[in-house]
Amino acid sequence: MAGWVKYIGFFMTVVLSQPVLHADEQMIDVEALHAARPAKNISAYNLFADNQSQKPNNGLLPYDLIVPLFTDYALKYRFVHVPEGSSANYNDSEAFDFPLGSILVKTFAYPADFRKPDKNIRLIETRLLIKEARGWQAWAYIWNDDMTDAKLKVAGARMPVSYIDKLGLSVTVNYAVPNRNQCKGCHTKDREFTPLGPKARNINRDYNYKFGAANQLEHWSVIGYLSGAPKSSQAPKVPRVDDVKVPIAQRARAYLDINCAHCHRAAGPASTSGLFLTFSEKNPVNWGYMRRPVAAGRGSGGLEFDVVPGKPDRSILIYRMASTDPGVMMPELGRNQVHVEGLALIRAWILSLD
Amino acid sequence: MRDQVIKVMISLMFLFSASVFAEDNIIHVEHGPDAYEQLQEALILAEPGTTIMVAAGRYDFVDALSLDVSDITVRGAGMDKTIFNFKGQQAGSEGILVTSDRVTLEGFAVVDTPGDGIKIKGVDTVTIRVVRVEWTGGPKASNGAYGLYPVSSKNVLIENSLVIGASDAGIYVGQSQNIVIRHNIAQYNVAGIEIENSYFSDVHNNISQNNTGGILVFDLPGLPQGGGHSTRLFNNIIQNNNTANFAPKGNIVAMVPAGTGVMVMANRGIEVFDNIFDENASAHVIIAAYPRKYYDDAYIPTARRVLLTGNKYGRGGFDPAKMIKTLVGSRTDEVYSDIIWDGAVDGFWSFMFGIDDDDSILVDEAAGTTMVNLNIVHEIYLPWGSSLDQNIENYRGTRARLQAVQLPQDQKQE
Known part of the structure; x- marks a missing residue:
């Protein structure tokens, strides 16, 4: 110039x-x-x-x-x-x-x-x-x-x-x-x-x-x-995800709520998956507990369930959060990197589940 | 048989030529380094009624395309001329996403997407015509799941298109209604064509070949739309569906045995007629219940009210997959069959007194067609006295037929 x-x-x-x-x-x-x-x-x-x-x-x-x-x-x-x-x-x-x-x-x-x-x-x-x-x-x-x-x-x-x-x-x-x-x-x-x-x-x-x-x-x-x-x-309030005084289940669900539930809810774009991750979702199968994937394709990573209690490495949720491959990763948009801290939180939560 | 082949071939002659109409509102997208931005901008800013014409050429895209404006046509120069290559795609779980009504996609190809090819979500009236979706490296677990993927939609028309290599289903219609899939070729996918949790589908004059399973009609539990019903499969050629299952585990299609022509699972009101089946090594037709545990009170896992008639069966069941061998072969020395029904019925009542006529499995096929009923329910209630039923005459019968699916797309053309 x-x-x-x-x-x-x-x-x-x-x-x-x-x-x-x-x-x-x-x-x-x-x-x-x-x-x-x-x-x-x-x-x-x-x-x-x-x-x-x-x-x-x-x-x-x-x-x-x-x-x-x-x-x-x-x-x-x-x-x-x-x-x-x-x-x-x-x-x-x-x-x-x-x-x-x-x-x-x-x-x-x-x-x-x-x-x-x-x-x-x-x-x-x-x-x-x-x-x-x-x-x-x-x-x-x-x-x-x-x-x-x-x-x-x-x-x-x-x-x-x-x-x-x-x-x-x-x-x-x-x-x-x-x-x-x-x-x-x-x-x-x-x-x-x-x-x-x-x-x-x-x-x-x-x-x-x-x-x-x-x-x-x-x-x-x-x-x-x-x-x-x-x-x-x-008024309702989600906990901070880094507030260790809060039970991990609440923090994990708060994380999934803001990062996933805009799509993964009955009225959202991922409604057809039947996996609903809103903070208020009570039905364990709906939030992934021993839930089989529907149209995950290779997003399943050869795993059978979204959340296997106590087994993060067998949970599709973890597989997809840990990936940056566009055909696998979740969320689909808005990230090119793995959220290391978020992944650690969800892993620990799945480990804590019976 | 020959007549049917000719009928299907004639309908396929239109496969590789895109139709051209005159429209007022046209946006041209030329080939070049700005093509992605041009095209995506057009897809966002186009007024309803616009046709977006994409010039011939190979376009390497790193991001997905999406359309959310109604009444838009996207037209390329042909499925071998305008090629959207997503091999280097960095984001987006599909190549193209459509979320608006009355959209037509025609005359282009989508190749090598890391995820699904073209997804249509929650729309009324969509036409996909002369489109190719292909994973060019052959059948591999690392291919995307679905080629053409309308879901939660109605008035879906897919015609004269070609899908190759999907690691789940080439043409997959889920949780939708009023569907016509005609004059397409689906090959080297796990499932060639799959209709899932949907109502009123006509799947006809397609060629489904060299997949793991040719055409699947499934109903799965725990989804927003369940209770799939009313599907007609007719005038299709379903052959050589012997590709080893390459779906990633965890997906329901991963359990489809290689060598399956048609599989009907947990649906009601399915007609399979005037198709040509040939060289499907496990069986030409499998009718089965959903085999897994489920948590859905409204779900009925058995296949009900199925009619097979007027189909031609070439050689089939000659080299069954392991699962079929275990299920059938362990209980009989007889040759394997054209048609396998698991015999699962809805509970003890049906077992004692037979299925309602309304829900029965009817097989009205030419002499020489072979069938086996595995009598799964007998096996459960009376394991010591259970036996297979291989007398096809026990299933002969007919019933009132389903109406043809009417689409607004077809009304307009007349």
Whole structure:
């Protein structure tokens, strides 16, 4: 690239970022978010006061989950917007019923070194879910190297990412940015696009807001984002998977709930398998206990049952979680690596079963 | 027999030519390095009513394709011209996934997917025509499970297509209804064609050959849609299905004995007529109960109301798989049979008083056809007095026949 082009690029970047850097009071551009066509660049929405740190502009509320979905160890920044004058309806077991105009934003990022997870963070993609009259629309934007802007990728993309992991080892992953259909591959309930994360049981935790820590369910209610929610102590809550004080069965089921049950449930895309992994599923055969596979193909790995009590190595669940072969691995999408910690948890749980 | 061969061959003449219609809304996808992005973008952004034309060429894709817009046609230049090669696929448990209604896929090939070839999930009205799904390395356990795989769908038409090498079933329709599978070739799969937990299927004028089992009609317990019924298998050529079973263990098809022509397991209302069976080494037709433990109160494991008539049987049962040898051979010195029924009936009542006429197994075949009833239930209740029944005349009879399956796809063409 010629030097002067680079110079102009730098100049433009400085100019464009000026107002953003100094104006915390800026609003996100709701009109742009609700335009008939998605913007080509994410900057059109004015979502962030600062891209790099993912500091949101007014109108976007950050939130966290108790148990996040595993996505190749990516860090995630989550935000929600609910239009003035309307609110999401609380639901005990499903994702909240958001009003028209609601927006969910999730940015995926990697630190250069997971031993210093707050430093040198590289943004990869930001996904938008926008509730329109025709249903939730899903778009993925891929950040440029300077993290000045992100570009819409309708068909998804592959992004090679390198980082140092917690053990100090160098890892390269061919990170997959999903397209809209792939998003829907998980975000489906009864064929309709649906959000996954904002379920009572998974956001019922504290968040460190600017004014201090508060329970997210209660704060959402206070600011009018949510209506009909009970007190947080009355609402369901999944345990943290790394909280060893919690019985392993509950932690394992919480893990399977967030990582698998969006498909593996009666109303989900994997309904035909008959394997249902929701946190509330009571019937042992339904959650895999001595359950035979139906259409697993070579995903069975020559094993006969999904979960064989006490025998992780004879359980198809383990075989598929431990694989990165697309014809075998579960979940089908969203990971190119094995989630070592998740696998260890599920192994230990199966070992504990009688 | 000759007439039937000619009839099937004529219907197969259309196999390798894609049809072309005039449409207003066409998106062209050209061959080149951006083809994946172009095609996947078209599959997402196309308006209903669009035809997406994919130019001839071999496309190496590392990610799956998916379609969730209704009323779309995806058309290649032919099953040997437009080839989607998924050998290097990095994610996605199938090559192509369709989740929208009234979709037509035609004139292309999907080869070497690590998982399933083309999966159709939860749709109303889908047509797959002149499509090839193939694992090019021959029959191997490492091949994907299903070639053409509609599930939880209705009004399913698969025609003039070719499936080779699936490690489970080449053409597999599960938990669906209103299904027509016609004029296809399925070969070197574990199961050539399988209808599972489905209602109202016509499987006709296909050639199913060199699979482990030619055509399977199964009903399995513990699934959202159970109680499979009303399947007609007719005018098919089912031959040489003697490939050693290469399905990964744990899957139900892994227990299908090599050398099986047709296997009916735990269904009700199955008609098998006017087919040609030849050179299936274990048996041309096996009628059996689901053999495993199950936890499903609504499930009926026995095969009921089966009718076999007008089929032609060439040499069969001449070199049965070990399982058949153990089941049959241990109890008789007689030659093996064209037709094997396990004789499993629904409980002690049926054992004492016979099956209801409505549920009986009827065999109305030409003289010289051989059959054995293993009388499994007798074996259970009276192991000391049990014997095989090899008198085919005991099963002769006829009954009211199933109606042909009507599809909206066929109404439109008329």
